[in-house]
Amino acid sequence: MNTLATAFALAGIAVAAYGGWLAWEQQRLRQRLDALEAQAGEDESWPIRSRAA
Amino acid sequence: MTSFTDMARTWWWLVHKDLLREWRAPRAWPAMLLLALALAMIMNVQIDLPARQRAELAGGMFWLAALFAGSVSLDRSFSGEQDQACWQGLLLYPVGPATVFLAKLAVNFFPLCALEIALVPAFTILSGVSLLADPGRFLATALVANLGFSAAGTLVSALTTSLAQRSGLLVLLLLPLVLPVVLGAVQATRALLVGEPAGWWSWWQLLACFAGVFVTLGTLVFEFIVEE
Amino acid sequence: MQRHAVKRSLLLAASFCVASLLAVCGWAIFLAAPREITMGDVQRIVYLHVAVAWGGLAGCVTMGVAAAAYLVRRNPVWDRWSQTAGELGWLCTTLTLATGSLWAHEAWNTWWTWEPRLTASLVLWLVFAGYFLVRTSLDDPERRARLSAVLAILALADVPLVIMATRWFRGIHPVTPEMDPRMRLVLLTSVVTFSALLVLLAVLRKEQLELAARVESRERAAGIIN
Numbered sequence: 001m002n003t004l005a006t007a008f009a010l011a012g013i014a015v016a017a018y019g020g021w022l023a024w025e026q027q028r029l030r031q032r033l034d035a036l037e038a039q040a041g042e043d044e045s046w047p048i049r050s051r052a053a
Numbered sequence: 054m055t056s057f058t059d060m061a062r063t064w065w066w067l068v069h070k071d072l073l074r075e076w077r078a079p080r081a082w083p084a085m086l087l088l089a090l091a092l093a094m095i096m097n098v099q100i101d102l103p104a105r106q107r108a109e110l111a112g113g114m115f116w117l118a119a120l121f122a123g124s125v126s127l128d129r130s131f132s133g134e135q136d137q138a139c140w141q142g143l144l145l146y147p148v149g150p151a152t153v154f155l156a157k158l159a160v161n162f163f164p165l166c167a168l169e170i171a172l173v174p175a176f177t178i179l180s181g182v183s184l185l186a187d188p189g190r191f192l193a194t195a196l197v198a199n200l201g202f203s204a205a206g207t208l209v210s211a212l213t214t215s216l217a218q219r220s221g222l223l224v225l226l227l228l229p230l231v232l233p234v235v236l237g238a239v240q241a242t243r244a245l246l247v248g249e250p251a252g253w254w255s256w257w258q259l260l261a262c263f264a265g266v267f268v269t270l271g272t273l274v275f276e277f278i279v280e281e
Numbered sequence: 282m283q284r285h286a287v288k289r290s291l292l293l294a295a296s297f298c299v300a301s302l303l304a305v306c307g308w309a310i311f312l313a314a315p316r317e318i319t320m321g322d323v324q325r326i327v328y329l330h331v332a333v334a335w336g337g338l339a340g341c342v343t344m345g346v347a348a349a350a351y352l353v354r355r356n357p358v359w360d361r362w363s364q365t366a367g368e369l370g371w372l373c374t375t376l377t378l379a380t381g382s383l384w385a386h387e388a389w390n391t392w393w394t395w396e397p398r399l400t401a402s403l404v405l406w407l408v409f410a411g412y413f414l415v416r417t418s419l420d421d422p423e424r425r426a427r428l429s430a431v432l433a434i435l436a437l438a439d440v441p442l443v444i445m446a447t448r449w450f451r452g453i454h455p456v457t458p459e460m461d462p463r464m465r466l467v468l469l470t471s472v473v474t475f476s477a478l479l480v481l482l483a484v485l486r487k488e489q490l491e492l493a494a495r496v497e498s499r500e501r502a503a504g505i506i507n
Contacts, residue, residue, distance in 0.1 A: 003387050007326045007380045011333065014376055015478070018368075022485055029492045036499045208435060212428055216418045225414070226432070229407035230439050233446040240450065259446060266438050274431050277352050 063148050067156035072163065081129045082164060089122035089172050097179040104182075105247070111182035112242025119172055120202055120235060123165045127206040128223055130157050131214040150276035154207065158271065161203040161210075169195055187245050190253060194245070197257065198238040201264035204271050205230050211278045233263050292485070299474075299481050306474040314467040323387045326380055328468055332475035333376040334398070337405055338440070339476070340370020344412070345437025348430035360426035361490040363433055364416070365483045371409035373479070377402045397447035404443045408436040422497070 075082060096114040173184050185191060206227055213223045241256035310328045317324035343366035351359035381399050382392050393399065412432055419425035460468070 003383050004323050004325055007329055007383050010379050011329055011376055014372055015482075018372055018482065022482070022489060026489055026492070029489065029496055032496050033492070033499070036496065036503060039503065040499075205435070205439075208431070212415070212432060215424070215428065216415065222411075222414060222418075225407075226411040229404040229411065229443075230435060232404055233439070233442040236446045236450055255449060259442070259449065263442050266442065267435075270435065270438055274352075274434060277427055277431050280427070 060149070060152050064152050064156050064159070067148070067153065068159045068163075071156070071160040075164075081126045085122045085125045085164065085168055086171060088125060089118045089168055090175055092118035092121060093172065093176050093179055097176075107180060107182050108246040109243055111176070111180045111184065112246055113239040114180065115172065115176050115184060116198070116235060116238045116242065118176070119165070119169050120231070120238075122168060123161075123199075123202060124206065124224055124227060126164050127161055127203075127210045127227070130161055130207055130210040144279060150279055151272040153279070154211075154271050154275035157207045157211070158203050158268070161207055162199055165199045165203060166195070169199070182246065184242070184246070190245050190250075190257075191242070194238060194241045194253075194257060194260065197260040197264045198234055198241075201234045201260060201267055202231055204264065204267035205234070208267070208271050208275065208278070211275065215278075233259060237263065288488075292481075295481050295484075299477050302474040302477055306470050309467045309470045313463070315461055315463055317464075320387065323384075326384050326387075328471040330377065330380040330384060331468055332471045333373045333380060334402065335472055336373030336475060336479050337370050337377050337402065339479070340366045340373055341405060341408070341436060341440055344370060344433045348433035348437075351426055351430045352434075357422070357426065357494065358491075360430065361487050361494070362483075363426075363430065364490060365486045367409055367412050367433070368486065369479050369483055371406070371413070374402055374406045374409060378406060395451070397444070397451045400447045400450075401440075401444050404447075405440065408439070412436065422494075 093114070096118065102110070177183055177185070209223060209227045209230065213226065216222060237256050237260040241253050241260065244250070244252035244256060310325055314325060314328070316322060344363050347359045347363035347366060351357075351363060378399070381402060385394055385396070385399070386392050412429055415432055416425055416429045419428060
């Protein structure tokens with residue numbers, strides 16, 4: 001029975017970990033994009049790109 | 054459009070250029086031979102089994118020694134071009150990438166065959182098993198195994214030549230890809246040595262299949278590896 | 282903005298569906314499926330093992346097909362699908378090895394055996410690992426996409442040969458084992474559920490890779506990376 005629980009627990013942890021990593025990475029990318037756009041906004045010489053929906 | 058004779062002539066020129074370069078200043082070939090002999094010795098030194106068991110194992114040991122040593126030559130397939138910045142030069146010639154692939158394949162194939170020719174007698178002496186009990190079938194096995202191995206190896210070598218940390222990556226990428234060849238060659242030889250012609254035929258077919266797939270695939274995808 | 286909102290609601294709906302499927306599947310595996318005679322409850326691992334094994338293979342195939350599409354079309358979207366399929370395929374293959382190993386311990390009292398499916402899974406795992414090693418050692422997005430695509434295609438051609446070789450090696454012919462029809466149904470449920478989960482994760486990850494590509498091109502334009 002322990003084995004069964006271990007197997008499903010492993011699968012659950014793996015999927016949860018991947019999902020969690022996706023969420024974290026999404027957060028990081030959004031912050032990066034915002035930072036880059038803020039920087040582009042400050043510098044007049046950069047073409048202003050509207051964020052695609 | 055280049056005719057077939059043009060392609061064949063270019064192919065031969067490319068093959069003979071690389072083989073001649075290696076012949077004049079051998080760097081890979083002595084290493085290959087020595088490695089193969091060393092492996093053959095190490096593997097045979099403790100084997101003190103009855104004849105039947107030795108026959109079962111000899112094929113495996115032979116192929117491991119040959120193919121492992123063969124990957125030494127693979128590593129150097131493209132390093133010549135890379136080191137002396139001849140890579141771009143080679144691509145500028147009106148030579149189709151498929152021809153270049155087939156040439157590099159030949160440059161890996163022929164030395165591997167030669168290595169095995171040298172290794173067979175050494176192995177026979179060291180293990181006491183005559184690998185040439187059925188010379189025709191053994192030769193057929195070796196030809197397709199070497200072809201498949203060289204094809205896969207040439208492709209992986211081209212891939213890893215352009216990468217930063219190449220040294221370990223070639224073998225790491227190659228091993229899972231050539232498992233069918235290693236398994237096929239070992240099992241086919243085993244079937245030969247213990248006298249199972251039906252078994253040998255199945256394994257030979259697998260080897261031929263692998264060789265066919267990877268040579269064809271190579272001619273198709275090689276251009277994507279080398280395009281600038 | 283509208284398209285963005287529609288996309289979000291679709292993804293939310295999909296997530297809800299997958300969550301429901303998971304609940305149903307959980308019930309099916311642990312409660313509805315009959316208890317197996319020889320191995321007892323541990324046999325239920327098979328419902329997970331087959332699902333993840335299928336996921337690994339599907340990942341490999343998708344990775345290869347998307348790679349071929351990239352080489353023909355040169356649209357980066359295909360490369361993103363290829364990468365996504367590779368990541369999820371690698372995840373599934375790791376789970377295949379883990380669950381297979383746990384099963385082997387219960388059934389044959391050994392953690393590892395050169396049984397055809399485990400051997401082929403190990404090879405597959407190494408192939409995925411190689412794919413990511415190649416990807417991480419290349420910075421230029423075009424070269425990275427192109428060279429990893431070639432490797433994915435080689436892998437795709439190789440996997441059937443590995444499966445054939447390992448099956449012949451162990452002398453085991455691919456025959457579906459005798460299975461109680463209720464168990465078969467649960468197995469199907471499990472595979473469908475897990476596939477749905479994988480597709481959802483794949484779509485999310487692919488969208489994220491689009492975002493990452495946008496960030497990367499901005500950084501390149503701003504001179505932050507070369």
